[in-house]
Amino acid sequence: MARTPAPGTRRRILETSARLFGEQGVRAVGMQQVIDATGVGKSLLYREFAGKDELVAAWLRESDAQWWEQAERVTAPHSGDPVRQILALMEFLHDSVQEPDFHGCVFYNTSSEFRDPGHPGRREAKLHLQALRDWLRDKGALAGAGDPDGMADALMLVIGGLLANGEVLGVRGPARMAPATAELIVRQYCPDTAVAPPVA
Amino acid sequence: MARTPAPGTRRRILETSARLFGEQGVRAVGMQQVIDATGVGKSLLYREFAGKDELVAAWLRESDAQWWEQAERVTAPHSGDPVRQILALMEFLHDSVQEPDFHGCVFYNTSSEFRDPGHPGRREAKLHLQALRDWLRDKGALAGAGDPDGMADALMLVIGGLLANGEVLGVRGPARMAPATAELIVRQYCPDTAVAPPVA
DNA sequence: TCAGTCCCGGACCGATCGGTCCATAATCTT
DNA sequence: AAGATTATGGACCGATCGGTCCGGGACTGA
Incomplete structure (x- = not known):
């Protein structure tokens, strides 16, 4: 043609x-x-x-880019307030769980489908999750957390649990507690930060 | 023959x-x-x-039984102290992540592999997670938690996050924070309970 | 207008998928 | 001892897997 x-x-x-x-x-x-x-x-x-593996990797790279785009969108209004940004991100993820086309996190899902550490898809997924972990740590440091690494990892637990449980038990399951639990963690690690009424 | x-x-x-x-x-x-x-x-x-689906379901039923057997084993020493039992379970799950043959939670993994809610394997996985959720709620109620449902769901987030992140980022990743985060949650929901030095 | 170039759909490949079925052989009954 | 019974291993089925390759046709340059 x-x-x-x-x-x-x-x-x-x-x-x-x-x-x-x-x-x-x-x-x-x-x-x-x-x-x-x-x-x-x-x-x-x-x-x-080049093959299915490469297509999967490209799909995940694309998903990663879109993910950060959305993260930027929901956190931008709280520029300068890292605590609010973290909580806004959590709220956004919580909302995404109840969308009708939610089928779990593509990164966790793909990792669980391909166990070989050398698989391109798994590698992309790992990179994404590491980047998210780093983002949380940086925000924690900005917020004056005593142990930003610990806070980031605790929040990663909440995010992973939110997405994993959301996929199986729906948004009325354990996923519903994600925002409140994230707030609890943030308050714990940033005790002097005033976590004012959640949003507006 | x-x-x-x-x-x-x-x-x-x-x-x-x-x-x-x-x-x-x-x-x-x-x-x-x-x-x-x-x-x-x-x-x-x-x-x-009858077929692969049935084999998968049988495997998960077996896994569920073994899981509860181990849970019973690690929580029995703390009979009568539901808070300790919860933390012991969390410690056990955290330990399991660093075993060399750890490849994630079979229930979360299988759920993510089969999206059809009618799939026998997915059904078994859901049952297991619901049972765990109920177990946590009951322990929370026994411990005098103000909101045992909320506490159970918050702990489910930690467990899901522990297993999901453990599979991708290993035990040195966010998974390491699971015990401490669980303790934080328990302390939050059972304020009057003395969470003495973690174990022995 | 007519080659030449190169993109394109789909025929085709061997391997493997989940699942069926049959010939064989080992045990039980009489 | 001999026939009946039935568990068993593996040949075999159509469908589909990921991947290769070729013939046809549309555009370009002259």
Whole structure:
């Protein structure tokens, strides 16, 4: 057909992959499904991505970028108030659990599907979670936490528990306690910080 | 060959399944692998279990039973002291993360692999987590917590986060904060309870 | 207008998936 | 001892897996 490389193709493949992998999991979705749903030929997909593993990694990189975009969006209004930013992020994650298309965290999910530490998808997932851990630590340090590393890790527990339990038991399950528990932790580690009435 | 139903067969299949499913995940393991590793014929396996889904469910039921057995073992020494029992359980889970064959929680993992709520494996996983949630609530009530449901859910967050993060980032990651965070939560919800020096 | 270039859909590959079924052989009954 | 019974291993099934490759056709440059 066209001789131009059809610039939207890669994006369409990634969007389709995101939907299918997110809804059903990676191993449950075959490359043929991705191809059929995208409406492209097989050779084109394999020209854009070396194989399924690479497609998974690219999907997670994309997810990571979008994740941070959203994090930036919900934390920007609280610029200069790291405690509020942490709690806003937690609130955002809590809200995401009750969205109808929530099927757990793509990073935790993909890690649990691929146990080989060398798998590109698993590697991307690990990078994402490490970055989040670092972000929490930095915010904690800015907030004057006595032990920012400890606070970050405690908050990581809440986030992981929120997403894992949200997937299995829904938003009315343990997930509902995530914002309050995060606040408890923040208050514990930043005792002198006034955690005013949650938001506005 | 023998006409006797080879009584150990079912158990051997379950043990092999536990090892393979646990190490690699359910979808990564084919029935042929289970058969080869067990050393039985295919027909025998399909006589014992109606299909892979049923085998998965049976494996999780077995895992659930063993899980509660171990929970009983680690909490029995603290009979009558529900707070200590909760913290002992948390300590036990934290220890399990650093075992070399730890590959995440089979219940969370299996849930994330099978999104269909009607899948027998997913159903078993949900039952297990609900039972754990109930156990924590009961202990909280016994400990005189003001809001035992809230405390149970907050602790479920810690447990979920411990297992999810432990799988990806190891025991030196956020998982390390699970015992201390659980103690923080317990102290918050049972303010009058003296949480004496952690254990002995 | 006509090669030439190169993108593209889909036919095709061997391997493996979950699951069925049959020939074999070991035990039990008589 | 001999026939009946039944557990058993593995051949076999169609479907699908991830991945390769080729023939056809649309665009480009001359």
